[in-house]
Amino acid sequence: MRITMKGGKTxxxxxxxxxxxxxxxxxxxxxxxxxxxxxxxxxKNNNNGTNNSEINNSWYTMTNSKEVVNISAVNSNxxxxxxxxxxxxxVTLNDSGTYSxxxxxxxxxxxxxxxxxxxxxxxxxxxxxxxxxxxxxxxxIDADNSRKYTHSNFSIVWYKNCKVYEKNKKIIHFDSLKYSxxxxxxxxxxxxxxxxxxxxxxxTSLTLRDPTEPIKPHIKGIGNxxxxxxxxxxxxxxxxxxxxxxxxxxxxxxxxxxxxxQMNKSVIEDLSYDNNNDNNEDVFVEECKxxxxxxxxxxxxxxxxxxxxxxxxxxxxxxxENDIKNPYICILSNTYGYENKFFILKVKEKNYxxxxxxxxxxxAVSISCSISIVILVIVCxxxxxxxxxxxxxxxxxxxxxxxxxxxxxxxAFLNHSATEDADHRHFALITLPMILENHFGYKLCVSxxxxxxxxxxxxxxxxxxxxxxxxxxxxxxSNISDNAFYELETGLHKAMVERKIKVILxxxxxxxxxxxxxxxxxxxxxxxxxxxxxxxxHPVNSRFWKKIQYLMPxxxxxxxxxxxxxxxxxxxxxxxx
Numbered sequence: 001m002r003i004t005m006k007g008g009k010t011x012x013x014x015x016x017x018x019x020x021x022x023x024x025x026x027x028x029x030x031x032x033x034x035x036x037x038x039x040x041x042x043x044k045n046n047n048n049g050t051n052n053s054e055i056n057n058s059w060y061t062m063t064n065s066k067e068v069v070n071i072s073a074v075n076s077n078x079x080x081x082x083x084x085x086x087x088x089x090x091v092t093l094n095d096s097g098t099y100s101x102x103x104x105x106x107x108x109x110x111x112x113x114x115x116x117x118x119x120x121x122x123x124x125x126x127x128x129x130x131x132x133x134x135x136x137x138x139x140x141i142d143a144d145n146s147r148k149y150t151h152s153n154f155s156i157v158w159y160k161n162c163k164v165y166e167k168n169k170k171i172i173h174f175d176s177l178k179y180s181x182x183x184x185x186x187x188x189x190x191x192x193x194x195x196x197x198x199x200x201x202x203x204t205s206l207t208l209r210d211p212t213e214p215i216k217p218h219i220k221g222i223g224n225x226x227x228x229x230x231x232x233x234x235x236x237x238x239x240x241x242x243x244x245x246x247x248x249x250x251x252x253x254x255x256x257x258x259x260x261x262q263m264n265k266s267v268i269e270d271l272s273y274d275n276n277n278d279n280n281e282d283v284f285v286e287e288c289k290x291x292x293x294x295x296x297x298x299x300x301x302x303x304x305x306x307x308x309x310x311x312x313x314x315x316x317x318x319x320x321e322n323d324i325k326n327p328y329i330c331i332l333s334n335t336y337g338y339e340n341k342f343f344i345l346k347v348k349e350k351n352y353x354x355x356x357x358x359x360x361x362x363x364a365v366s367i368s369c370s371i372s373i374v375i376l377v378i379v380c381x382x383x384x385x386x387x388x389x390x391x392x393x394x395x396x397x398x399x400x401x402x403x404x405x406x407x408x409x410x411x412a413f414l415n416h417s418a419t420e421d422a423d424h425r426h427f428a429l430i431t432l433p434m435i436l437e438n439h440f441g442y443k444l445c446v447s448x449x450x451x452x453x454x455x456x457x458x459x460x461x462x463x464x465x466x467x468x469x470x471x472x473x474x475x476x477x478s479n480i481s482d483n484a485f486y487e488l489e490t491g492l493h494k495a496m497v498e499r500k501i502k503v504i505l506x507x508x509x510x511x512x513x514x515x516x517x518x519x520x521x522x523x524x525x526x527x528x529x530x531x532x533x534x535x536x537x538h539p540v541n542s543r544f545w546k547k548i549q550y551l552m553p554x555x556x557x558x559x560x561x562x563x564x565x566x567x568x569x570x571x572x573x574x575x576x577x
Contacts, residue, residue, distance in 0.1 A: 239330035
């Protein structure tokens with residue numbers, strides 16, 4: 001809602017004009033365009049007994065073009081009206097003007113001047129707040145005296161002469177100002193509002209001058225100092241004092257004396273020290289010699305930017321109960337009198353919690369051990385057969401001794417077709433026995449080789465299976481013959497029912513590719529099955545032969561002749577050719 005002098009709506013304008021002219025005071029505020037700014041008003045409640053929350057103010061501004069704007073009637077997310085302040089998110093050049101309120105609050109009119117942003121605000125003299133201090137005095141530069149902008153989450157960066165100086169500190173504190181501290185200090189506060197970031201900036205020009213009157217030397221630091229130590233350990237306590245600006249540092253040292261005293265009273269008592277009391281039994285600490293065998297002190301004189309400081313360091317050697325009971329005092333004496341500071345030693349409580357370093361190391365060791373154990377288990381599972389075979393070889397164990405068995409295994413080929421599966425037959429009846437007997441030293445019973453011609457086949461099968469420690473079944477593609485079927489049923493009955501023999505099933509042809517799959521074969525566990533994988537299984541040190549050896553009876557291997565090994569290799573190379 002805009003009202004001009006020509007518009008005829010003079011009542012509101014006269015009220016606003018009256019508010020401006022009736023106020024004896026006006027406050028001028030400066031802001032930078034594009035920044036967040038809070039325009040504060042000094043107000044008081046005209047309606048006695050009315051809560052501030054019930055007061056309804058109307059805010060108005062007269063722009064530089066003499067237009068009166070009712071801000072309360074303007075719907076804008078950029079301008080937020082409070083009880084005694086107006087927030088701009090952000091402030092623009094058009095916001096310049098005189099602001100006042102009409103209603104229940106009586107506020108001092110405020111003139112807002114919004115200045116155009118320059119490239120480097122830290123060099124803009126129109127925004128500099130001049131501060132002039134004395135060398136050697138303490139001082140603070142505050143970024144937000146009223147805490148308007150730093151009451152919630154914010155970040156702040158300080159610049160000195162346009163270079164980054166400090167971060168995340170609202171106040172820059174100087175214990176003792178030096179000439180090098182002079183300069184322009186600029187702060188930039190960053191806030192987040194409605195998902196967008198806004199800045200607030202300001203700058204202080206710090207100039208320094210020499211003191212017009214002598215400054216009393218003093219010990220730096222406020223209050224007494226408590227130091228926690230462990231009994232029996234050494235501890236250093238440092239006491240620093242400002243003693244003047246004179247170029248003649250030696251003269252200042254002569255006029256200012258510093259020393260350490262240990263009080264002869266309990267810490268529990270009231271801490272006070274009378275330098276003029278000749279009856280006290282306090283102990284003066286001696287200056288250190290080359291070899292420090294007992295508590296002593298050292299001193300040094302420093303000069304920086306015409307400021308002279310004196311530091312005396314107390315070296316407590318092998319702290320004991322007396323050091324805990326009786327506090328130490330740092331005393332500065334000069335023509336102005338004396339000044340002291342107490343240093344109270346207390347026993348450090350033992351911390352039984354695990355330190356961060358120890359915890360980190362323990363976790364690292366635990367994780368490393370856990371990973372190592374998992375890797376070791378995986379390796380052992382993968383190389384289980386190799387490890388067991390190595391153990392058998394090293395131990396020389398022989399479980400065949402005294403078992404009254406003649407053969408290590410009875411070999412049964414479950415396909416006796418002479419016309420089909422010739423390679424399968426060659427593998428089962430020639431290659432397999434040759435490798436197991438000649439290379440590994442086992443003794444096998446092969447029906448087609450070892451049975452006496454013309455004998456009772458059924459009786460011979462039962463007899464030879466009874467004399468064998470293992471039953472090796474080799475699967476072929478063709479249908480199982482009657483004799484082979486009887487061998488299978490007899491062997492499986494003794495293995496699975498009578499528990500007299502263990503079965504080794506060699507899948508030269510996988511079960512899934514067989515024409516006929518017997519249910520009895522599917523009952524065998526996978527641990528008793530060995531799968532022929534073509535060329536991968538040719539080497540005698542492949543997993544195929546190792547697993548057969550792992551399933552065979554435990555007995556020492558007989559050394560194989562070179563001729564037998566070469567012959568076995570020739571047989572393997574001849575398979576599938």
